[in-house]
Amino acid sequence: MDRLKAMQTFVQIADQGSLTKAADAMGSSLPAVVRSLAALEAHLGVRLFHRTTRRNSLTEEGVRYLESTRDVLAAADAADLALTAEASEPAGRLTVTAPVLFGHMYVAPAITRFLARYETMHCSVLLHDRQVNLLEEGVDVGIRISPLADSSLVAQRLGTVRHVVVASPDYLARHGTPGHPRELAHANCVRVHPNSTAPWGFEHQGKPFSVATRGNLDFNHIAPAIESCAVGMGFGLFFSYQVLPHVAQGRLKIVLDAFEPPPTPVHVIYPHARLLPARTRAFVDWMKAEFTGLAL
The missing domain is CATH 1.10.10.10 (Winged helix-like DNA-binding domain superfamily/Winged helix DNA-binding domain)
Structure with a gap:
């Protein structure tokens, strides 16, 4: 009945x-x-x-x-x-997570524009460089820069970012511009936790390889590591979006671009749901419109 x-x-x-x-x-x-x-x-x-x-x-x-x-x-x-x-005018609360620097540079401005359009929405933005578990931590939507393997999540691709090696023009003038990644083994490299001792990955003619690096400076955060490279401390390996402002200002120069590994995908992710709330659907659509085709 x-x-x-x-x-x-x-x-x-x-x-x-x-x-x-x-x-x-x-x-x-x-x-x-x-x-x-x-x-x-x-x-x-x-x-x-x-x-x-x-x-x-x-x-x-x-x-x-x-x-x-x-x-x-x-x-x-x-x-x-x-x-x-x-459904016609999304409302309610939405919790969003993103990597710290990407969130600061790209996601937060996009969310600001989203809230200017949907004034009845409320967004809580959590910026973390660790991988947040959306289901366990009660997060509605995430922006993730990495390949995805979690089948409990829906992922929609927004674009890609590159892994690039950079150094300051001054450092390159003093020590020379490397022609091959293996030369980095004998250079000073600024590294970032938690993978400060991990080899740096490259690719040549479709074949991946890695180079062990060394250096006298490492950080637990990206921003000071980038700044150290910009003032001439050595080479650094970063996502392209993280160093683009410094490259544009001439403070950093990308080297060894012929040996870059394949670009890393950027996704907007959210838990599987048979009926997606209108506020989540509107936010995902907004982020796709903001970022689809992103290639940094």
């Missing part, structure tokens, strides 16, 4: 005064209305109407049930209207 449909039928019978008129008002057949009422009474275990050949009148139980039923149907209509309104 469709309880909501049966309740709607019950209200129509009460309002119209007969099963026949209720059937006409609902565009249904008389047998269907009779079956719906019988099923509802069987479910409740009470009679809702006194039946006569001329008119159906409510029993005492029917009078009480009618008031409650009207409340339930009104609440259902209100819920439908709320979702319909949200």
Whole structure:
């Protein structure tokens, strides 16, 4: 039995005064209305109407049930209207995560524009350089710069970023510009935790290889490592978006670009959901419009 449909039928019978008129008002057949009422009474275990050949009148139980039923149907209509309104104009809270520097440079400005468009939305932005578990940490949407393997997430590609080796023009003038990544093994390299001792990855003619680097300076954050390279401390390996402002200003120069590994994808990710909330759908669409085709 469709309880909501049966309740709607019950209200129509009460309002119209007969099963026949209720059937006409609902565009249904008389047998269907009779079956719906019988099923509802069987479910409740009470009679809702006194039946006569001329008119159906409510029993005492029917009078009480009618008031409650009207409340339930009104609440259902209100819920439908709320979702319909949200679908046309998204509202509510959304928690978003992104890498720290990419979030600061690209995601936060995009979210600011999103909120200027949808003023009834509220976004909480969490910037972390660790990989946030969306499901466990209650996060709605993430921006992730890495290949994805988690099948519990939906991923839509926004673009790509490169891994680039950089150094300052001054450092290159003093120590020379390398022609091959293996020369980095004998240079000073500024490195970043938690992978400060990991070899740097490259590719040549489709074949990946790595080079062990050394240096006298390492950091637990990207920004000071980039600044150290910019003032001439040595070579650094970073995502392209992280150093683009310094490259544009002439403070850093990209080297060994012929040996770069394949670009790393940038995705907007969110948990699988059969019915995606309108606010999440609107945000994902917004980010795709902002970033699709991104190639930094």
